[in-house]
Amino acid sequence: MIEKFIEWFSRLPPLGGFLSKLTVDENQVQVAYKKRKLYILLTKIWAMITFLLLIVYNFKNVIPSFSKGRIIFDNQSLYLMLLFALVIIIAISLWEYLHSKYSPIEKWKLEKLLRGFTEESDLLRQHDNSFNQTKSVKWMYSATDGLVTIKLMAGGHVNAEMEKDITRRLHGYFVKETKRSWILENRRIKDGLITMVFSHEKDERLIIDDISKIQKTNELNIKLTKRLSWTTRQPMGLIVGPTGSGKTSLLKGLIISFLASNYKNKIFTIDGKGAFLSVAMNRIGRVSTDAQSSLELTTELYQIMQQRYEEMNADVDSERDLTHAELFKQGSILLIADELLSLVVEMQAKDKILKPAERIYPQFYSNLMSLIVKGRQVSISVVVSGQMMPASILPTEARDSLGLRVALGRMSQQQAQEIFGVGLKDLPRADTSNYGGLIWLDGLDWEAPKPFLSPYYDDEKIPFKETLSKLAEAEGGGLPQAKCLS
Numbered sequence: 001m002i003e004k005f006i007e008w009f010s011r012l013p014p015l016g017g018f019l020s021k022l023t024v025d026e027n028q029v030q031v032a033y034k035k036r037k038l039y040i041l042l043t044k045i046w047a048m049i050t051f052l053l054l055i056v057y058n059f060k061n062v063i064p065s066f067s068k069g070r071i072i073f074d075n076q077s078l079y080l081m082l083l084f085a086l087v088i089i090i091a092i093s094l095w096e097y098l099h100s101k102y103s104p105i106e107k108w109k110l111e112k113l114l115r116g117f118t119e120e121s122d123l124l125r126q127h128d129n130s131f132n133q134t135k136s137v138k139w140m141y142s143a144t145d146g147l148v149t150i151k152l153m154a155g156g157h158v159n160a161e162m163e164k165d166i167t168r169r170l171h172g173y174f175v176k177e178t179k180r181s182w183i184l185e186n187r188r189i190k191d192g193l194i195t196m197v198f199s200h201e202k203d204e205r206l207i208i209d210d211i212s213k214i215q216k217t218n219e220l221n222i223k224l225t226k227r228l229s230w231t232t233r234q235p236m237g238l239i240v241g242p243t244g245s246g247k248t249s250l251l252k253g254l255i256i257s258f259l260a261s262n263y264k265n266k267i268f269t270i271d272g273k274g275a276f277l278s279v280a281m282n283r284i285g286r287v288s289t290d291a292q293s294s295l296e297l298t299t300e301l302y303q304i305m306q307q308r309y310e311e312m313n314a315d316v317d318s319e320r321d322l323t324h325a326e327l328f329k330q331g332s333i334l335l336i337a338d339e340l341l342s343l344v345v346e347m348q349a350k351d352k353i354l355k356p357a358e359r360i361y362p363q364f365y366s367n368l369m370s371l372i373v374k375g376r377q378v379s380i381s382v383v384v385s386g387q388m389m390p391a392s393i394l395p396t397e398a399r400d401s402l403g404l405r406v407a408l409g410r411m412s413q414q415q416a417q418e419i420f421g422v423g424l425k426d427l428p429r430a431d432t433s434n435y436g437g438l439i440w441l442d443g444l445d446w447e448a449p450k451p452f453l454s455p456y457y458d459d460e461k462i463p464f465k466e467t468l469s470k471l472a473e474a475e476g477g478g479l480p481q482a483k484c485l486s
C-alpha cells in the first residue's frame with residue numbers, strides 16, 4: 001500500500017526530469033471497475049452528507065413550520081453541497097482529461113499510454129486474481145528536454161523474442177494512440193530492463209555561423225547537433241571519411257567551437273598532408289606537418305600532460321576526482337591529428353634508415369597513445385582523423401579509447417568494422433548525401449551508432465582563417481607555449 005502511494009506520488013510532478021514509477025498489475029477493466037465503485041461511493045457519501053446537513057439545518061424549522069402552518073425550508077446547505085459537487089466534478093474531469101491520451105502534459109499522458117500498452121500487448125497474460133497470483137510489470141519513465149525515457153521491467157513475463165520486439169510495438173502503439181510522430185532515439189535491453197528513448201522531433205543539424213552564439217564552457221562541451229554534444233565523457237575522438245565527405249568542415253566546426261567556448265583553450269595541430277588545415281592553424285597554435293616536428297609536438301604535449309598531472313597530484317590528500325580544467329580553470333587542450341595515415345607512412349619510411357633507438361614512429365606512437373589514454377583527467381583531448389584508419393596505424397585498443405567516433409560519407413564493410421567494431425548490416429542507415437554519416441558517443445548508453453548530420457559550417461559568415469585570427473587575438477595572441485599552458 002505504502003509502495004503504491006510512493007509510486008503515485010512519483011507520478012505527480014507534471015514537469016521536470018523526475019523518474020515516475022508505475023506498476024501495472026490490473027487490467028483496464030479492473031481499473032475502470034474500481035474507479036466506478038469509487039465514484040459511486042463518493043456520490044453516496046455526498047448524498048448522505050447533503051441529507052444530514054438538510055436535516056440538521058432544518059431541525060429548528062420543524063416547530064415553526066407546524067405553528068405557522070406552512071413549510072419553512074432552509075436550502076442554503078443544499079446549494080452549498082451542489083456547488084461543492086460541481087467543483088469536484090470539474091476537478092475530476094480535469095484530472096481525467098490531463099491523465100488521458102489527449103493530455104497536453106506528456107508525463108501524465110504517458111501513464112495512460114503505458115497502462116493501455118501493457119494491456120494491449122498482453123504483457124500481463126494469464127493474469128488471474130482468482131489464483132491469488134498477481135502478475136505485474138513495472139514502468140519507469142521521465143520526460144525532459146524533448147526526450148521521453150521509458151524503462152520496462154517485464155518481470156520475466158515475456159520471452160526473449162518479445163523482449164526485443166516490445167520497443168517496436170510500443171512505438172507503434174504510441175503513434176496509433178496519439179497520432180503524432182514518435183522517433184525512437186535509443187533502445188537497450190540489459191539485465192531484465194528494457195530502456196527506450198523517444199522524441200517527437202528529429203535531431204537537427206547545427207549551423208555554425210556566429211561565434212558569439214557558441215556557449216562558453218569551462219570544460220569540453222561542444223554542440224554537435226541540436227541534441228548531441230561532445231563532452232568530457234568522450235574526450236577522445238575519431239573522424240573518418242573519404243575525400244569530399246566533409247571531414248575538414250567538421251574539423252573546422254569543432255576547432256572554432258572549441259576555441260570560442262573558452263578563450264583559454266589551446267589547439268595543437270598535426271596535419272599529415274600539410275594542406276589547408278596546417279596553413280590556417282598556424283594562426284593560433286602549434287602546427288606540425290612532418291615526421292620530426294610531429295614527434296616534437298607530441299613530446300611537448302606529453303610534457304604538458306605530465307606537468308598538469310604534477311599540479312593535480314600536489315594535493316595528495318584531495319579526494320576529489322576532478323579534471324584539470326575544473327580545478328585550475330585554465331582551459332582544455334585539443335590535439336588534432338589529421339591525415340594520420342600519410343604521416344605514419346612518412347615516419348615509417350624515414351625509420352627504415354634510422355637506428356632502432358632513433359626511430360620516430362615508435363616514439364610518436366607512444367606519445368599519442370599516452371595522450372589518448374591519460375589525457376582526459378588533465379583536460380587534454382585528441383581527435384584523430386583521416387580518410388582511412390587501418391588497424392596498422394590505430395590498433396583496436398587505441399580505438400576503444402576514442403569515445404567520439406564519426407564516419408562521414410559512404411562506408412565499406414571494412415570501415416564499419418574498423419570504426420564501430422560492427423558489420424555494416426548492424427548499422428543504421430545514414431543519409432550521406434548532405435555531409436552526413438554516423439556517430440557514436442560513449443557514455444550515453446546507446447545500443448548502436450546513430451545517423452548524424454555534421455554541423456553546417458558557414459564559411460561566408462565566419463571565414464575560417466579570419467575567425468582563427470580573431471580568436472587568437474581574443475586569447476591574447478600568440479602561440480601556446482608549454483609554460484603558459486600548464
Ligand SMILES: Nc1ncnc2c1ncn2[C@@H]1O[C@H](COP(=O)(O)OP(=O)(O)OP(=O)(O)O)[C@@H](O)[C@H]1O
Nearest residue numbers: 242243244245246247248249250435454455456457
Ligand atoms: N559541414 C559542412 N558545412 C558546410 N559545407 C560543407 C560541410 N561539409 C562539406 N561541405 C562542403 O563540401 C566541401 C568538401 O568538404 P570538406 O573539404 O570538408 O571534405 P573533406 O572530407 O575534408 O575532403 P578532403 O579530404 O578532400 O579535404 C567543402 O568545401 C564545403 O563546401
